[in-house]
Structure formats: structure tokens, C-alpha cells
Amino acid sequence: MFRAMMKLLNRTAAQVPTRKGFGGWRKPVDSPHMTLVGAYGSPYSIKMRAVLRYRRIPHRWVVRNSSEDQGFPEAPVPIIPVLVFHDGENGYSESMVDSSPQIMRLETDYSERSLLPTDPVVRFLDHLVEDYGDEWLTKVMYHYRWHHLYGEAIAKAGNMLPLMSDNQMDAEQHRAINEFITDRQMGRTALVGSTDLNRDVIEGSFVRLLTLLEDHLSQHQFLLGGRPARGDFGLFGQFSQLFFWEPDSSLIAAKCSPRSMIWAYQIDDLSSFEVDETKDWFTRDGLPSTLSALLCEIGRTYAPFLIANERALTAQESELICSIEGNEYRQTPFPYQLKCLNWIREAFGQLHEGDRKAVEQLLDGTGCELLLADPHG
Template sequence: MTPDHVILAGQFGSPYSLKMRAVLRYRRIPFRWVLRDSKWDTIPDVPVRIIPVIVLPEGADDAARVMVDSSPQIMRLEDVYKGRSIVPPEPAVAFIDALIEDFADEWLTKPMYHYRWAYEADIDKAGKLLPLSSDLQMGAEEAARSYDFITNRQIGRRPLVGSTEANQSIIEDSYKRVLDTLSTSFDRGDFLLGDRPGRGDFGLYGQLSQLAGWDPTPMSIASERAPKVVNWVHRLDDLSWLEVPGEADATNGWSGTGDLGSVGDLLVEIGRTYAPFMVANAQALQAGSGEVVCEIDGQEYRQGAFKYQGKCLGWLREGYEALSQADRISVDGILSGTGCEQLFA
């Protein structure tokens, strides 16, 4: 069957799936959501079995019609579909946006995974709910088997993303600071980089859809500490209603490079956590060492080296190198004093 629209195969408990669903809705790209691994899932095979999967319509010009990994999916959709872009036209602003997106995808996912698989109530909810996406008619015995399978597997994977007792306060404190800095941003405006959402907004939304909207422990922290963030998450889920000016419009809705004050604190958080981690991870990969050890917030942080995150930093560095000299000077000015400089040193 050849779809004449995009297919997005994902699940409700998957931050990256909801991120991509929000992007498609906001961009008004016709798509069909398919519950991955359910009886309705007949999408073609993918080389790496992760979610979400995007299947582009026939005629979308090459072999890579079936894709995983949300950031490349976003950029592919930008190529194929015009209008309501989520990439700011000014290269320096677009660069900062891409950095925020990567922070959300590669760092904020640590609190997301950690809270879900470290706390009793969260484990229990996830163990009961996640398996039902594949089969609502699942019987009690199979549900119990699936509960054991998924909770054991996911808890066993905690160290892979750094969710250990030793790292616990680093990860949890970072989540709380993200809630605080976003609350302050929403005192001033609706989105991070102007009057319209960018890649960074959607990256944050993906992880926060779970943290602030699904998993009991981080959800209660969010409603206590950051009600504006909870409301923002509800908004981001479907922004198809939001009218935005066209790209060619001089008042296109995006902040300029001189006007990024509202993300200053977030960049400091990125420089405090994600930056030392990503740099140490790249060094560990290069040295062929299995372990990342770095200092975050004056404490030692350890986890296994992660190949995909090495690639992510490589892409960011390529983006940095590709900036014109004038744009690089603007980016350097924005990042100066945030701790993010070390990513491109």
C-alpha cells in the first residue's frame, strides 16, 4: 500500500513519538498516526527497531522514505514540505535552536528515563500501561508477563543512560532547574525563540510530555513547581490552530540574535550539564574507552559511552563550522559565559 500522506508509527509513552506528532500537527502536514506494534502496524521494516518511524509518501524522491531518529526526520520534513517551518531563518538563531533540541533529546531524556524506571509508582504505572499499546485485549496472564518483561528490561538499562544512585541528584536537580528556567521564559513569551515554536520547543515538549504529563513522580514535581510548564505541554501537543506569519514576512515571528534573553538561563543549564557530558562522551568514544567520567555541578558523573550521542555532537560541530564568520561571532557572543563554549572549543 502506498500512502499519500506521512505515516508516523509511535507509542504514547515515547517522548520522541509525541515530539514528531506535535511537529506534524503544527506544520499541518497530513499524516496518519499508527500505534507501533499493534494490529494496525503494517509499516515497512526499519534497520534499527526504535520509535518513532516516519514513512514518507511515494514520490518523496529517494530510497530513504522510511526513517528513524526524530532530528533527521524533522529536517527531512523541512525539505519535503514548505511553510510553517520550525527552523528559524537566521542561521545563528537556527543554530541555538538546534542546540536546545539536542539538549532536550540527549540530556533531558535522562530525567525522563530515570524517573520512570527508578520510582516504585512510576515503574508500576509504566509496567501496566506500556504493554497495552500493542494489544488492548491482552489477558491478565499476558499482561503480567509483559509487566515483568518490560520493567526488568528497562530497569536493567538504567545505567546505560546514567540513571544510577550516584548520578541521581545531578539528574533530578537538572530537571527541576529546567522547570524553573522554562517557567521564567513563559513569563515573557509563549515559545523559546519568538512567537512561534522551533525545533527546541518540540524537543523539550517530547521529553516533558512524559515528565510533566505522564510519569507520576516528575509530574507532581512539575504541577507543584511549574504550572506554566504543564500548561505549555498541553498547548504544544497540538498547535495546528496557531497562525504564524510566512517565512518571507519581515516580521516572521522569530527572535533576532540580539533578542535571545529568554533562553539565557536555559543555555546556562545546557552548559552546566549537557555540555560537559557530551564533550566527555566524545572523548571516551575517541579513546575507545567504554566509560564517560566528567564533572557536572561539582560532582562526578559516570555512565557508559554512547555512540549516537557522539554523532549528535559531531552534527552540531559541523553546523558550527558551516556558519559564516559573522554568524559564528553572533553564536559565540550568545554562548559566551554559559558553559556551552566547551562544545566547540
């Protein structure tokens, strides 16, 4: 074994057989349909890269501010990831932001390997799970990266994030950007809810989630059944950071839910996963109790938060206050998350009456039923 390895290592590049060398033929690489501009440390970017890989949509991955990040149409707001559509003639037709609308746009443009469960009721639940991942778990992610208690995590993120766009950056610039990013991000922890007051709520929700996922994943390959759905990617995006970057949360995850960590490695690149019609998504009549446990967790944390956020924004208050698991939770209200709540209500409103009834029954007692109530009705 050792000798075989040494032999391989000693070969010069010219001696290494290539596909061309064997057959005199090289398979053409599909020209990309789109470019995803993102960053390794951005949960939503890693989420979208995983979606493109699973859906087998030919794409380019470009790191924001790297030398390749040039000439793309400007996005409506300066956030990542940006999905840039190619026009088929070496140009670009459009740039769009926000991962959930990006996913839905891909659903209208491509039909193979869809992320939308066939049963409309389960499809609605999947929307809720994705949104919880995107908007609640991001608090957990930000907390374990930037909360003042986690010094090693802060040092790690500060050191690594600047290099993503230029790994040959000189030391002086590296130091300056490290300082800039660290100050800026630590100054924003309260904005997303990572404060001393909210610490128990945020950390408790992470551990409960891991525990229930461990149970779920011991029986099911994906969150919504035998093939991946939007919810898998929503949770995975934040987990890609919490599990594989942040030192403290990664240790907690390995201890509480090793299966979640392996599942996250799988979601990152499902390009070779074959969809098997006999292993489909769940249907409304076959939901396992472990999925209900996830819905209850969403109802314990994200639902009261969303409602309090709406209340505070409507009353033009500068702070939202709610009770989560008996603890007081406070944060500055967030207009984007009111949009999320309205998208949930819109999706619910678009269901046929029988499906709405089924969703109501399934969510009854989970805490998520709060989200369905029409505030004006």
C-alpha cells in the same frame, strides 16, 4: 443545563446531526502523505506527532505492534518513531528513524510553517536546544520512569505500556509483557545514566530547568520567540512523559513550573495555531536573558557530558566521568551522542564567519562554548 445534557445523551445516533445531515455534503479527508509509527509512551514519537500536527502535514498515526502496524518498509534500526513516506499509489517509498533528521527531512519537503528560525545564529541555538531535550532530558525521563526509588512510576509504566498496542490483551499476556518490559527497562537505567551516584545531578537539572522555563514562559509563548521551533519539540517530547505520565516528575513540574505544563499541552497540538508574522522568532540582537539562562543550563549539564562522552569514546574507555555542578557524573559512553556532538560542530562550521563570531559571543560564559572547539585544531 442538566436537562439539555440529558436530552443530548438520550438522543439515538440517528438523531445526532452530522455535517452531511445539515448540508448534504461531506468534506473529503486529505489522503495522508506519511505514516508515523510510534507509541504513546515514547517521547520521540509524541515529539514527531506534534511536529506533524503543527506543520499540518496530513499523516496517519499507527501504534507500534498494533493491528495496524503492517506492511511498512523495514527501518534501518529497530527503534521508534519510524516515519514512513507514502508513494502516492497506495504504497510506501521509504522508512526513516531518528527524530531530528526526520524534522530536517520535512523541512526540505514542506515549506509552510517551518521550524527553522530565520536568523542563522538563532537557528543554531535552536539546534542546540533541541539536541539537549532529546539527549539530556531523556535521562531525566528514563530516571523518573524506571529508577528503583520510584516504585509507583515503575508499576504504572509496567501496567500501561503493554496495553498500548492492544488494549484488549488478555490478562495473562498483560502480566507477562509487564514483567518483561519492567525487567528490561530497569536493567537499562545505568546505561542512560540513571544511577544512585547520578541521581542528584539528574534531578537537580530537572528542577533548575523548570524554574528557568517558568520565568521564560511568563514572557514568551515559545522557547525561541513568538512561533515554535525545533527546540520546543525537543523539550516537549520528553516533557510529554515527565509531565503527563510519570507521577513523581509530574508533581514536581506542577509545583515548579505550571506554565511549562500548559505550554506542553499547547505544543502537543498546534494545528490551529496561526503563525503571525509580527510575532516572529527571536533574532540575535533581541535574545531575552531567560533564553541565556537556558543556554547556561545546557552548558552546565549537557556540554560537559558530551565532551566527556567524546573523550571516553576516543580513548576507548568503558566509562565517561565528568563533573556537573560540583558532582561527579559517570556513565557508559554512547556513540549516538558523539554523532550529535559532531552534528552540532558541523552546523557551526557551516555558518558564515560573522554568524560564527556572533554564536561564540552569545555562548561565551554559558559553558556551551566547549562544544564549538575543534578537538583536532
